[in-house]
Amino acid sequence: MSAVNIGVVSCSGECCIEGTISRIATRFVLEKLRPNETATICLPLFSIGEEGERMFAKNFPTIAVDGCEKRCAQHAIEKFSGKTAISLLVSDLLKKWNAKNMGSRRELTNEGKEAALKVAEEIVSSMNDIYALSG
Amino acid sequence: MSAPFLIIPCSGIGKSFGTISREATYRVVEDLKKGETDTICLSLLVMGDKDARRSVKSHGCIAIDGCPNECAKRNLELADAKLVANFGVVDVLRKNKNLKPKDVTFLDEDGLKLAQILAKKIALKVDELNHRGGVS
Numbered sequence: 001m002s003a004v005n006i007g008v009v010s011c012s013g014e015c016c017i018e019g020t021i022s023r024i025a026t027r028f029v030l031e032k033l034r035p036n037e038t039a040t041i042c043l044p045l046f047s048i049g050e051e052g053e054r055m056f057a058k059n060f061p062t063i064a065v066d067g068c069e070k071r072c073a074q075h076a077i078e079k080f081s082g083k084t085a086i087s088l089l090v091s092d093l094l095k096k097w098n099a100k101n102m103g104s105r106r107e108l109t110n111e112g113k114e115a116a117l118k119v120a121e122e123i124v125s126s127m128n129d130i131y132a133l134s135g
Numbered sequence: 136m137s138a139p140f141l142i143i144p145c146s147g148i149g150k151s152f153g154t155i156s157r158e159a160t161y162r163v164v165e166d167l168k169k170g171e172t173d174t175i176c177l178s179l180l181v182m183g184d185k186d187a188r189r190s191v192k193s194h195g196c197i198a199i200d201g202c203p204n205e206c207a208k209r210n211l212e213l214a215d216a217k218l219v220a221n222f223g224v225v226d227v228l229r230k231n232k233n234l235k236p237k238d239v240t241f242l243d244e245d246g247l248k249l250a251q252i253l254a255k256k257i258a259l260k261v262d263e264l265n266h267r268g269g270v271s
Binding site for chain 1: 146147149158161174175180183204207209213239
């Protein structure tokens with residue numbers, strides 16, 4: 001496995017359950033699935049951070065994980081830091097999987113946590129694609 | 136959005152403090168001050184969403200920050216928001232040194248206790264602001 005870290009940046013998504021699933025999926029990747037290969041940054045640091053924060057997407061190939069079609073993570077990364085390598089839209093994934101009974105933005109049910117894990121697996125699959133493309 | 140106050144947590148993802156700021160926010164907007172408060176995604180402000188910018192200019196905003204970077208407060212200031220108060224999870228932690236939150240994804244017992252302490256402080260501030268006549 002490549003030693004190159006990959007950035008995974010989630011939208012903050014406080015308003016909706018898709019945002020909660022985006023954040024928790026990102027945490028699953030950081031904590032469980034790919035702890036030694038993943039870098040992240042709090043999204044608002046892009047706008048108020050220093051040069052180091054703004055270099056994030058230039059230093060790491062970065063995957064944006066967005067809860068809704070507003071795609072805040074992708075747009076913020078591209079506005080302040082650099083092009084995203086891959087962009088995932090959680091609302092589309094949940095629709096494709098016909099995910100139901102996931103809980104609320106504040107607390108996920110077991111079904112919601114399972115959906116977050118499936119999103120995390122999509123993120124890992126995207127990381128593998130980036131490794132494959134970078135040789 | 137009819138609630139007079141917007142409670143806006145930072146979007147912290149790396150430490151438990153960000154999760155605590157969000158949980159405290161939900162406790163205020165869904166339990167303690169339901170109907171008087173609401174929240175919006177901070178990332179909408181970061182990317183310059185017009186509706187979000189309009190909302191933070193027309194409502195009293197309370198920033199809840201996890202760490203000293205103060206992303207919520209500073210992004211609200213950048214958006215020319217009507218910032219009426221701000222709180223820091225770290226300040227609450229300093230006054231409750233017996234609580235040692237560790238888990239990030241799903242808060243542990245100490246994290247939930249800190250969120251509840253912070254939520255009560257925010258609710259008191261809302262009362263105080265309302266008592267003063269709300270937001271002009």
